Amino acid sequence: MTRTLAAQHQRFALHTPFRISRGVKSAADVVTVTIREGDAVGRGEGVPYPRYGESVEGVLAQIAAVAGSVEGGAGRQTLLALLPPGAARNAVDCALWDLEARLGGRSVAAMLDSPAPGRIASALTIVIDTPAAMARAAAAVARAPLLKVKVDAVDPATQIRAVRSAAPDAALIVDPNESWDEASASAMRDVLVEARVALLEQPASADADGWLEGFDAGVPVCADESVHVAADLDGLAGRYDVVNVKLDKAGGLTAALELASAARARGMGLMTGCMVSSSLSIAPALHVAAVSDFVDLDGPWWLREDRVGGVRDDGGMLRPAARGFWGEP
Template identity: 50%
Template sequence: MARVISVEAERFPIAGTFTISRGSKTEAEVITCTISEGDYTGRGECVPYKRYGETMDGVRAAIEAMRGQISAGIDRTALLGAMPAGAARNAIDCALWDLEAKIGGKAVADVVWPAPLHQLETAYTLSLGEPEAMAAQARANAARPLLKVKIGGDNDIARIRAVRQAAPDSRIILDANEGWNDDTVAANLAFAAEQGIALIEQPLPAGHDGILRHIAHPVPICADESVHEAGDLAALAGLYDAVNIKLDKSGGLTAALVLRDRARELGFGVMVGCMVGTSLAMAPAVLLAQDADFVDLDGPLLLARDRVPGLAYEGSLVSPPDPALWG
């Protein structure tokens, strides 16, 4: 029986404004891919990301271009060779996982994580702003055990100090989004260590981070924009201590599992992160993150409206997805 694919662009309002070093947005723009076979339907969601040259129209067109191969029954392994890593492949890959689970009557979790699933402690993200505004965000969320703080400007030491004073008991991840440079990185790292920061994400632009091989890492440094697939890892040895795996970068759960396992083999710490999307995008990542060192799957917590049904969050704890959502 031929498979039928549909592609839809959707928008979900963000609660307020989400700001990083590259700009601000007030809504999550996502592409949803639905693949049906007979009475069974699988779904996958992706978030096109401008930093990687992706647009809503471009990602939608890339998915549509696979219509013939999907109708003919392409599987997830063949998909890896048929499309490059990125958001479009992620949406198709996750839809195929969901469809396979429904047709076979076997949950995705039973395939990728045979042990009992458990709740995960996710980071909660604070948007970039002036130190006083970031301190107010931190103070309002100081009861959360793990905060992810967007930085990446000329005043980052003041921002770090303000957030730490406002949330003295929280573990903190700093995400510079490539916003530091060779002149600021060492001093910022040293100050972050003084403040007890747990992890720093992508302090320098991808491809312009060679100095990390020659300076101290008083705080572990995590690659984000510098790593997409398993093939990227060898070049990161000596530069980074951990990698942030996102399904939209790796191009789906299938490739992300390979990336996670290879990262472990090479001695990297593992963080599982997300773009700002809905629970449908987070659901497969919750399975991927069952043994992660850091989890950043707070996308739905940043939205004013999520999908129904969505993931269940209790404070900063996120539960595995219900099959009615995905998998």
């Protein structure tokens, strides 16, 4: 049967600005890949991320460069050599998983010999704002089991305390998005302990995180920007306790599962994360989330309108997409 690949840019407006230490965004720009073979259609989504030198145009060009190979029958393992880790490979890889499930009449869960994704606790993000505004945002979702608190290096202590006061029972992940240096982290140690923070995510720049080796942050430290694929793990020894597995960083579900397995083999904790995205990015990530200690898949929560049949948030509990949305025949 003839196989065809198409890729397009889609934009999803956000209902609220998403502010982190390196900037603010008002829309999610994604690249959607569709692979058709006979009557079967597989879909995947990638989110180009400027932090990693990606753009919509660049990702579309990467996909166009391998379209002929994929249309000629190249599979997921071959794709690992055709494209580097990133949003382009993620979109194509996930579309191939979806297509394989539909052609074979077996779900991705069955292909992985694992249970179908179920309802799971997933962090809701409190973005950077004034401490009073962050407290109000936290109070609105205070019953959620897990919150992620975005901070910078200006006044993180007040921001964290404001959220903790408004949400006394939620577990907290604090994410400075690479904005702290060693002095900042040292000054924040007692605050993190006082606020009962469960995880500190990527406090230092990935290009200058050597000081984390042997550093006592008072709480477990998670690598995000410092780890993309399994090959990166050797450089994390002594610096991080947990790794954040994101399909857009790893370049698809195939490489993300490899990273998760390799991290567990090293005795590291796992977190599953995402970019601000639609549910088409989240559905594949649920297969990594099922084996993770922390889950942060609230990308679609920020959209004014998600894809039909996508995942749903229920007070910080993530419900899987409708049957047949992705990865099921």
